[in-house]
Amino acid sequence: MEWYRTISLALRTLLRNPLRSFLMMLGVTVGIAALTTMASVGEATKQETMRRFKRMVGTYDIVNIAPGAARTRGMPSLTTVEPTLKFDDATAIAAEARTITQIAEVQNAFDIDVKHRDNTTASAIYGISANWLEMHGYFIDAGTPISDDDVASLARVAVIGIDVQTALFPNQDPMGQQMRIANVPFQVKGVLVSRGAGPGGGSLDNIVFIPVTTASKRLFNRDYLTTINAKLKDPDRPEAAIEEISAILRQRHGIVPPGEDDFTVTNPRATAEQVTQVRSTLSTVLTGVAVIATLIGGLGIMSLMLIAVSERRREIGVRRAVGATRRDVMLQFLIEAATISVMGGLAGVALGVAGATIAAIQQDLPPILLWSTIGGSVVLSVCIGLVFGLQPAWKAANLDPIEALRN
Amino acid sequence: MIEVEHIEKTYRRGDGTPVTALSDVSFRIAQGEFVTVRGASGSGKSSLLNILGCLDTPTSGTYRLSGEDVSNYSDKERSHLRCRRIGFVFQSFNLLPRTTAVENIEVPALYSGEALDRDKALSLLQRVGLANRSDHFISELSGGEQQRVAIARALMNDPPLLLADEPTGNLDSASGESIMELLSDLNKEGRTIVMVTHDQAIAAYAQREFYIRDGVIASDGRPPERAALSG
Numbered sequence A: 001m002e003w004y005r006t007i008s009l010a011l012r013t014l015l016r017n018p019l020r021s022f023l024m025m026l027g028v029t030v031g032i033a034a035l036t037t038m039a040s041v042g043e044a045t046k047q048e049t050m051r052r053f054k055r056m057v058g059t060y061d062i063v064n065i066a067p068g069a070a071r072t073r074g075m076p077s078l079t080t081v082e083p084t085l086k087f088d089d090a091t092a093i094a095a096e097a098r099t100i101t102q103i104a105e106v107q108n109a110f111d112i113d114v115k116h117r118d119n120t121t122a123s124a125i126y127g128i129s130a131n132w133l134e135m136h137g138y139f140i141d142a143g144t145p146i147s148d149d150d151v152a153s154l155a156r157v158a159v160i161g162i163d164v165q166t167a168l169f170p171n172q173d174p175m176g177q178q179m180r181i182a183n184v185p186f187q188v189k190g191v192l193v194s195r196g197a198g199p200g201g202g203s204l205d206n207i208v209f210i211p212v213t214t215a216s217k218r219l220f221n222r223d224y225l226t227t228i229n230a231k232l233k234d235p236d237r238p239e240a241a242i243e244e245i246s247a248i249l250r251q252r253h254g255i256v257p258p259g260e261d262d263f264t265v266t267n268p269r270a271t272a273e274q275v276t277q278v279r280s281t282l283s284t285v286l287t288g289v290a291v292i293a294t295l296i297g298g299l300g301i302m303s304l305m306l307i308a309v310s311e312r313r314r315e316i317g318v319r320r321a322v323g324a325t326r327r328d329v330m331l332q333f334l335i336e337a338a339t340i341s342v343m344g345g346l347a348g349v350a351l352g353v354a355g356a357t358i359a360a361i362q363q364d365l366p367p368i369l370l371w372s373t374i375g376g377s378v379v380l381s382v383c384i385g386l387v388f389g390l391q392p393a394w395k396a397a398n399l400d401p402i403e404a405l406r407n
Numbered sequence B: 001m002i003e004v005e006h007i008e009k010t011y012r013r014g015d016g017t018p019v020t021a022l023s024d025v026s027f028r029i030a031q032g033e034f035v036t037v038r039g040a041s042g043s044g045k046s047s048l049l050n051i052l053g054c055l056d057t058p059t060s061g062t063y064r065l066s067g068e069d070v071s072n073y074s075d076k077e078r079s080h081l082r083c084r085r086i087g088f089v090f091q092s093f094n095l096l097p098r099t100t101a102v103e104n105i106e107v108p109a110l111y112s113g114e115a116l117d118r119d120k121a122l123s124l125l126q127r128v129g130l131a132n133r134s135d136h137f138i139s140e141l142s143g144g145e146q147q148r149v150a151i152a153r154a155l156m157n158d159p160p161l162l163l164a165d166e167p168t169g170n171l172d173s174a175s176g177e178s179i180m181e182l183l184s185d186l187n188k189e190g191r192t193i194v195m196v197t198h199d200q201a202i203a204a205y206a207q208r209e210f211y212i213r214d215g216v217i218a219s220d221g222r223p224p225e226r227a228a229l230s231g
């Protein structure tokens, strides 16, 4: 029998028994809907996490050198890192490394009290080199950024995030105002453009930037760095820079290879991918559950098809008597199973896209339509129909025609 | 047309004991003959017709259809024979429910490999006197009309051989007679017909009658005249 005839026969047969067809579809619909929703939300979450991570680190075209061996996840700060990474190390890397174009020094701490008159808040304090803001794509909204002069002269100047402005200077222009960071007076010289939420959902705007020299000598009194950022000459080859910088630091710190490094060099893109990888483990599990739901839908198709085969014995006998081969009957039932499964799958995709859109709106994620998921769902439902239709179709094809026609 | 030699058919019951439905059956039927097979219930009439119709294979013996030995044909080969060379008419019509008359007639054409020909199905419907019933569902037709649709279906692929197993068995005598008139006409047009019945009056439409008793052809000759029966 020709294909389109087989398919149109399947459609007509299925339409003749709408309730059963609906029940056959149901399991696959639910499974595929869950699958589509899960995959879309998972992908949206992943993309959003990557975006937020990018927003936090500002650029992927750098490597970050932090003190301590293979430090665990979390931002380095003065209170958590080992005092092994010095200003001299930064100078040496800048002078010797060929794979990078510039470096920036960072000395940072979190949860430091900042004050203006009676207004107090706790913020992240970042002592930075003058090139840090530009290197990371942080922009000034008002005022001027930290300058080389500020760094050279250990100036007590600060560039603040919008959250700090809101907390300390409500309804007034912060520019030129005094603020105290851990009781040390600073003058506000700039306000940053807002950066929104970070990968963990927290604000990236509760931050104060000051010259790294000021931080070291006049605020924290520490001579070690929490991070050195190095801008890559070739953004596509962070590994080369990681190798080169590691070699320089090992030599300076007297580390001989079997011995453990007392520093870690990472590329933020790799870190971002690791972070989202961890998140998507959860969505992999959920996707597995949805696939199992779809398979259970397939079992539903199988059992209802088996019932249909018994009920339609006479029809099968008639078709065999007038010339249908086993193969014709087999195909008829297989196509029927695949058709109902695909219809269920398409309904599931529609529901899933709707579900994903609602979830995206609720969670403030960008709604995304994943063609790969839609295509995958259709392919999956075809396969489900064919696999679970196999046994009923085989049973139908192997009915003895005389037996099937007997009253 | 049909050459049957020493055919035997033995079934196995559920418990494994053999039942012989046909033993040492031999005959020839020439093209254009109208033969009835008569006998008591359980005598083996349907078993014989199923073998002639390639729905079943003999346990032993040979069956030649138009000179071709089909006794050992595969399931697929027999399906093709049923499709193009044999038309079947059943006692219980065996039409597809919830399907229109014309769609039922088209079913054999689905399997013949040829393009569907709606006009042909409609002309067959006209041939059996149901031109105005093409879009009626089977459930809307009387028994006699359903059997006409079944005959039209049997003719769809133009088979030279028509087999009918008690085609009037479920009909009142008036509808039964008109079905027999139709079959006679088809025979006069040149189609070979083998029909099973246990009704002598019906057998009288044929030119030749096999009488089967316990799986053996007990007699092979002219059926009694219709006039003699009705008189």
Ligand SMILES: Nc1ncnc2c1ncn2[C@@H]1O[C@H](COP(=O)(O)OP(=O)(O)O)[C@@H](O)[C@H]1O
Residues within 6 Å of the ligand: B011, B012, B013, B019, B020, B021, B039, B040, B041, B042, B043, B044, B045, B046, B047, B048
């Ligand atoms: N599939 C079968 N299995 C076992 N016995 C069968 C089967 N089909 C027919 N028979 C037996 O074969 C004999 C002939 O049956 P059948 O050809 O149907 O007779 P008729 O059509 O003349 O009534 C009967 O005794 C019947 O019980």
Ligand SMILES: [Mg+2]
Residues within 6 Å of the ligand: B045, B046, B047
């Ligand atoms: Mg019988």
